[in-house]
Amino acid sequence: MTQSLPLPDNGLVALTRTSLLALRTALFRDVGPNAAALLQEAGYAGGQQVYDAFGQWLASHGLGSPDSLAATEFGIRAGEFLREIGWGAIELGSLETVATVDAAEWAESDPGYPLEFPGCYFTAGMFADFFGRLAGEPVAVMEVECRSMGAARCRWLVGTGETMQHVYDQMGQGVAYDAALTTA
Numbered sequence: 001m002t003q004s005l006p007l008p009d010n011g012l013v014a015l016t017r018t019s020l021l022a023l024r025t026a027l028f029r030d031v032g033p034n035a036a037a038l039l040q041e042a043g044y045a046g047g048q049q050v051y052d053a054f055g056q057w058l059a060s061h062g063l064g065s066p067d068s069l070a071a072t073e074f075g076i077r078a079g080e081f082l083r084e085i086g087w088g089a090i091e092l093g094s095l096e097t098v099a100t101v102d103a104a105e106w107a108e109s110d111p112g113y114p115l116e117f118p119g120c121y122f123t124a125g126m127f128a129d130f131f132g133r134l135a136g137e138p139v140a141v142m143e144v145e146c147r148s149m150g151a152a153r154c155r156w157l158v159g160t161g162e163t164m165q166h167v168y169d170q171m172g173q174g175v176a177y178d179a180a181l182t183t184a
């Protein structure tokens, strides 16, 4: 595969998947549930560079800027880009009033270290900034299925803060997220 995205020029560093998972495991072990917010904050902080790198990647493929792509094309290209930089491929879709981001094998997920809850918090933060930039307004991102909890894929919902709060509250009462979305 040709290297189409020089890492140093795009503010990126290569990090091994093992280190990322070890960091997450250590944070949850020593900090407890607050680790989620710390990982989310770190992911969010890097969102702009990831978005800019995606723009560079598109340009190097002669494909224009991220916001000039049609939705379907955006999903395909973002999937290729994220796979190429090591995170894994994504598929974009929609469910009721929210967008869905599905990944069959995401780098932050770890079926070997099972959790009782979705565990890709760094990614949720990164996606919140990334998709917020694309949407031109703040978005909230919540992971509702995760390979770390035995699911076949990771799935994040992307929508308004109000909708995500509703889904979160409903899930806390035992309602499935897809059912919660029908009443959002």
Ligand SMILES: [Zn+2]
Pocket (backbone or CB within 6 Å): 106, 108, 109, 118, 119, 120, 143, 145, 146, 147, 148, 153, 154, 155
């Ligand atoms: Zn996950």
